[in-house]
Amino acid sequence: MRNRLPVGKTGDVNTATVETPSTQDLIRRAAMTLFASRGYEATTLQAVAEVVGISKQAILHHFRSKEELHDAVLRQLIDHWNRTLPHLLVTASATRNRFDAVFSELVAFFQADPDRARLVLRELMDRPDVTRKLLSDVIGPWLSSIATYVRIGQERGVHRADVDPEAYLLQVLQLAIIGVATADVMSAIVGEGPEGRERSARELARIAHASLFSPRPVA
Amino acid sequence: MRNRLPVGKTGDVNTATVETPSTQDLIRRAAMTLFASRGYEATTLQAVAEVVGISKQAILHHFRSKEELHDAVLRQLIDHWNRTLPHLLVTASATRNRFDAVFSELVAFFQADPDRARLVLRELMDRPDVTRKLLSDVIGPWLSSIATYVRIGQERGVHRADVDPEAYLLQVLQLAIIGVATADVMSAIVGEGPEGRERSARELARIAHASLFSPRPVA
DNA sequence: GTGTGAGCTTACCAAATGGTAAGGAGCGCC
DNA sequence: GGCGCTCCTTACCATTTGGTAAGCTCACAC
Numbered sequence: 001m002r003n004r005l006p007v008g009k010t011g012d013v014n015t016a017t018v019e020t021p022s023t024q025d026l027i028r029r030a031a032m033t034l035f036a037s038r039g040y041e042a043t044t045l046q047a048v049a050e051v052v053g054i055s056k057q058a059i060l061h062h063f064r065s066k067e068e069l070h071d072a073v074l075r076q077l078i079d080h081w082n083r084t085l086p087h088l089l090v091t092a093s094a095t096r097n098r099f100d101a102v103f104s105e106l107v108a109f110f111q112a113d114p115d116r117a118r119l120v121l122r123e124l125m126d127r128p129d130v131t132r133k134l135l136s137d138v139i140g141p142w143l144s145s146i147a148t149y150v151r152i153g154q155e156r157g158v159h160r161a162d163v164d165p166e167a168y169l170l171q172v173l174q175l176a177i178i179g180v181a182t183a184d185v186m187s188a189i190v191g192e193g194p195e196g197r198e199r200s201a202r203e204l205a206r207i208a209h210a211s212l213f214s215p216r217p218v219a
Numbered sequence: 220m221r222n223r224l225p226v227g228k229t230g231d232v233n234t235a236t237v238e239t240p241s242t243q244d245l246i247r248r249a250a251m252t253l254f255a256s257r258g259y260e261a262t263t264l265q266a267v268a269e270v271v272g273i274s275k276q277a278i279l280h281h282f283r284s285k286e287e288l289h290d291a292v293l294r295q296l297i298d299h300w301n302r303t304l305p306h307l308l309v310t311a312s313a314t315r316n317r318f319d320a321v322f323s324e325l326v327a328f329f330q331a332d333p334d335r336a337r338l339v340l341r342e343l344m345d346r347p348d349v350t351r352k353l354l355s356d357v358i359g360p361w362l363s364s365i366a367t368y369v370r371i372g373q374e375r376g377v378h379r380a381d382v383d384p385e386a387y388l389l390q391v392l393q394l395a396i397i398g399v400a401t402a403d404v405m406s407a408i409v410g411e412g413p414e415g416r417e418r419s420a421r422e423l424a425r426i427a428h429a430s431l432f433s434p435r436p437v438a
Numbered sequence: 439g440t441g442t443g444a445g446c447t448t449a450c451c452a453a454a455t456g457g458t459a460a461g462g463a464g465c466g467c468c
Numbered sequence: 469g470g471c472g473c474t475c476c477t478t479a480c481c482a483t484t485t486g487g488t489a490a491g492c493t494c495a496c497a498c
Contacts, residue, residue, distance in 0.1 A: 023475080023476090037344075038260075038345070039258050039260060039261070039344070039345065040261075041257075041258060041260045041261035042258070042259075042260035042261070042345075044454080044455065044456085045455080045456065045457090046454085046455080046456095054476075054477095055476070055477060055478085056455095056456085056457095057457090057458095057476075057477065057478085058475075058476050058477080060456080060457065060458090061474090061475065061476065061477095062475090064457095065456075065457075066455095066456065066457090118344060121340070121344065121397075122344070124400075124401045124404050124405070125256075125258070125337060125340065125341070125400065125401070126257070126258065126261075128401075128403050128404045131404055132403070132404045132407050132408070135404065135405075135408060136407075136408050139408070140408070143408070160429065162425060163422075163425070164409075164418055164421065164422045164425075166408075166409045166418075167409050167418045167419050167421070167422035168422050168426065170405055170406075170408060170409055170419065170422075171394065171398070171419070171422055171423055171426055174394065174397050174398065174401070174405060175390065175393065175394055175397075177397075178340075178393050178394075178396075178397045179390070179393065181343075181344065182340075182343045182344070182347075182393070184347050184351070185343050185347045185350055185351045185354065186343070186354075186389055186393060187386075187389075188351050188355075189351070189354060189355050189358070189359070189362070189385075189389060190383075190385045190386050190389055199383055199385075199386045200386050200389065200390070202383065202386070203382075203383045203386035203387050203389075203390055204390055206381060206382070206383075206430065207387065207390055207426065207430040210379065210429060210430040211425065211426040211429040211430045215434025215435075216434075242445080242446095263484080263485070263486085264485085264486065264487090265484085265485085265486095273445095273446075273447095274446070274447060274448085275486085275487095276446075276447065276448085276487090276488095277445075277446055277447080279486080279487065279488090280444090280445065280446065280447095281445085283487095284486075284487075285485095285486065285487090
């Protein structure tokens, strides 16, 4: 028997302190990594089990099926997003240069765990119709909130008049996602190792910025 | 027995005329679609066979293994790219507004068959290390050629000085790819049906343009 | 007509997959 | 001590997977 630490009745909400991660958590994390890097179909329960160091059936004890595990992983990602959102928006209103702050937070969210970007991308490709709704719900509020901000900027002449706020934000979001998801491959073309990634990241920020803000009249 | 048309010795280079597609072609096309939409692992030979309307073993008659089929599909895509490249560059030098022409050609290449974008994206995610080399070889020349063009524009002051040409082009390429690959899902958020796609496409072009060209001094 | 060979089919297989059934080990509770 | 519960294991299973073997059939060369 493993994992018989004083962890409370398993299943109750974590009591905030940093505990030894439960087996469920370990499974979720391993599955996340594997789903993200190999895809759902290509990921076997066996592979997840080996990463965690338990038997395949132990997984099926915690999650009734592979699909339920998949759902759990996804829900965790969404939860994380929703928990990060407020912080992101607070950053937005607190800073002078709001947009750059929000944008770097957005990129940071995915860079903090590239599996997030990869997983989102996989979902977009593997289950377009399901993901469409999901994405609408999850990023919809975020989108219209920031879009409003962009529009205000447009009225003030700070933002380019020809920007389509929603479309623009979606493109930026896509860039952030694919940038992180394929960072290893794509940025390697532009330069070896961290240098390439650095250049890619910088250029990404530059593009997002330059295509939003009105050119300063070089007084 | 099927496909016993006057198709010449199978395997010889197509004699240019529009022929009844060979079974090999049909298999390749079906596989392309399935690989692109479901991924390599999730695509079974059985599924390909059903699309084509033959038995699974017929596929294995034409391609020694699933992997060989995969290679064939990829090679076809690369060939197509290489055949389109010259046309793309000719367009570049023939037009006044070179960049916009090249860019729209690039997008058109993927839009002409969204499976191309999806497949590239899959490769990037599923086999990063293999794809890194491949991509370097395939788009390397294209990249440095256009990068040079961007640099010339920079010297003339037409292009923004702070653009990192290679990094910029890669970002734009990524945007084109993901834009097409996830068009259905993402653009649906911005607007229903073709309207959303229209807005997304326009915004994509705008971003690429605005982040490259120097702001016109609004004389 | 008689090979010859490409194109395809039926029959078959070992391996791996997701999932079920049943049972054991350790803990808290009475 | 016995009960019950969670956690996990071994045993097992039907199905599906990519792939092999062998043979049928038609078109064409001779």
